Amino acid sequence: MYVLASDISPMNTRNALRLRTVRAYDIQERKPSPVLKPKEVVFHDQQGTFLHAHIPKEFVEKFRSTFTEGKVYGVKNFVVITNFYSFKTSPHKFMIKFNYQTVVKQLKDVIGRVVEIHAPQEKVINGKNARLIDFVIEDSDGIQLGCTVWDDHVNKVEVYYNSATEEPLLVLIQFCRARTCLKSGDIKICSSYDVTQLLFNQQTPEFMQFRESLCLEQTPMRSIVSQSSFNPGSSYTVSLKEDLQLRTLTVVYAKKEFGEFWVAARIVFIDCDGEWYYPSCRTKSCYKKLEPKKEFLYCKECDRTWGDGILRYRIKIRVVDIKGNAPFVMWDRECTELLGLSALDLKQKNSQGKDGVPAEIQALSYMPHS
Structure with a gap:
C-alpha cells in the first residue's frame, strides 16, 4: 500500500x-x-x-x-x-x-464510458478480507479496457450496478496503474490503493470533450454476474524472536567499540553491484585484492606479481532491527551459508546470473531474512 x-x-x-x-x-x-x-x-x-x-x-x-x-x-x-x-x-x-x-x-489518468459492470465480490487475500468489482470502459473508437478497483473504491462503482442510470456513464480514473492479465495477456486498469480517484459524469472540460466525441451508436451498458479474472499472488512472512538478549545496531553505533557482537537483525537487501567476488593475493595472511598489471595480477601490499589469485567472496547486505539500520559485509564462509551453497558451487556460478550476479543472490536481494 x-x-x-x-x-x-x-x-x-x-x-x-x-x-x-x-x-x-x-x-x-x-x-x-x-x-x-x-x-x-x-x-x-x-x-x-x-x-x-x-x-x-x-x-x-x-x-x-x-x-x-x-x-x-x-x-x-x-x-x-x-x-x-x-x-x-x-x-x-x-x-x-x-x-x-x-x-x-x-501515475496517469484514464477516461472512458462504462459499458459493463460486474457484480461485487469478496475474497481473502493473504489472510485478509478484501472486496473488488470489475467493470469495462470504452473509448470513442469502441476500444474496450477492463478495470478492477478494490475495497473503498468498490462502493463508488457499485451504486451504478443494476441501477437506472441515464446513459452515457462516463468515468475518469485518476492515479491508476496498468497490469497484464496472466490468463489472457490483456492489459487492464487497477486501482492503486488509496491514491486512486474515481469521478463520474463531472461537468469539466475533460468530460465535455469526451462526451462530444461519442458516436450515436453506442454499446449499451449492462450489469453482469461473473467471477473476477484477478489471481492473487503469494506472500512471504518473516518473524523475529524477541526473547534473545542481544546488542542493537543503535548501541553498536553509539559505543563505537571494536570487538565481536551478536546482533539480531533482518536482512532487507543484498546490495550486490556485480562484484561479489575478487582475486586476492596468494601470500599467507594477505587478503588484498589483486590489480591487473599487463598479463599478470599485482598485489600492492606485498609488491608481488601472480599469474592468478585466490577467489574471495564478499557480499554487502543491508540489515535493520527495531531502531536502526546498517550495512554489513559478509565474507567467504558467511556468504555460502547465506546462500546455502558450497564454495565450489559459488565458483561454478561466477559467470551466471544478471550482470555477473548469481541467480541465488538475485533471488535473495529483496527478500527479508531473519
Missing part, C-alpha cells in the same frame, strides 16, 4: 510511495571519464515532505530517462537507509536507495 514519506522506515520493505519529482540529476565526474556515476532524485509527497533517492551507478541506465520533473510516480521495491549525505537535499532522517527490483510507474 502507499504510505507517506514521513512513515517510511528501514524495517518496512513492502509499502510503496506516491511522489512528485522535484529534481533529477546525475553526479558529474570531475574530469572526463567513461565511468558511470550515480543518479540522484529529490521527491516530495502529498504532505510536502521532501525525500531523497539514490540510484547506484549500476542501475543508472535503467532509470536514466524515467523521471521528468513535475510528474507523479509510484515507486516500490526500494531500500530505506539512513540519509548519509553531508549536504542534504532533504531534512528527512532516511533516504531511499534503488536496486534492480525497484519498480517505477508514472
Whole structure:
C-alpha cells in the first residue's frame, strides 16, 4: 500500500510511495571519464515532505530517462537507509536507495464510458478480507479496457450496478496503474490503493470533450454476474524472536567499540553491484585484492606479481532491527551459508546470473531474512 514519506522506515520493505519529482540529476565526474556515476532524485509527497533517492551507478541506465520533473510516480521495491549525505537535499532522517527490483510507474489518468459492470465480490487475500468489482470502459473508437478497483473504491462503482442510470456513464480514473492479465495477456486498469480517484459524469472540460466525441451508436451498458479474472499472488512472512538478549545496531553505533557482537537483525537487501567476488593475493595472511598489471595480477601490499589469485567472496547486505539500520559485509564462509551453497558451487556460478550476479543472490536481494 502507499504510505507517506514521513512513515517510511528501514524495517518496512513492502509499502510503496506516491511522489512528485522535484529534481533529477546525475553526479558529474570531475574530469572526463567513461565511468558511470550515480543518479540522484529529490521527491516530495502529498504532505510536502521532501525525500531523497539514490540510484547506484549500476542501475543508472535503467532509470536514466524515467523521471521528468513535475510528474507523479509510484515507486516500490526500494531500500530505506539512513540519509548519509553531508549536504542534504532533504531534512528527512532516511533516504531511499534503488536496486534492480525497484519498480517505477508514472501515475496517469484514464477516461472512458462504462459499458459493463460486474457484480461485487469478496475474497481473502493473504489472510485478509478484501472486496473488488470489475467493470469495462470504452473509448470513442469502441476500444474496450477492463478495470478492477478494490475495497473503498468498490462502493463508488457499485451504486451504478443494476441501477437506472441515464446513459452515457462516463468515468475518469485518476492515479491508476496498468497490469497484464496472466490468463489472457490483456492489459487492464487497477486501482492503486488509496491514491486512486474515481469521478463520474463531472461537468469539466475533460468530460465535455469526451462526451462530444461519442458516436450515436453506442454499446449499451449492462450489469453482469461473473467471477473476477484477478489471481492473487503469494506472500512471504518473516518473524523475529524477541526473547534473545542481544546488542542493537543503535548501541553498536553509539559505543563505537571494536570487538565481536551478536546482533539480531533482518536482512532487507543484498546490495550486490556485480562484484561479489575478487582475486586476492596468494601470500599467507594477505587478503588484498589483486590489480591487473599487463598479463599478470599485482598485489600492492606485498609488491608481488601472480599469474592468478585466490577467489574471495564478499557480499554487502543491508540489515535493520527495531531502531536502526546498517550495512554489513559478509565474507567467504558467511556468504555460502547465506546462500546455502558450497564454495565450489559459488565458483561454478561466477559467470551466471544478471550482470555477473548469481541467480541465488538475485533471488535473495529483496527478500527479508531473519
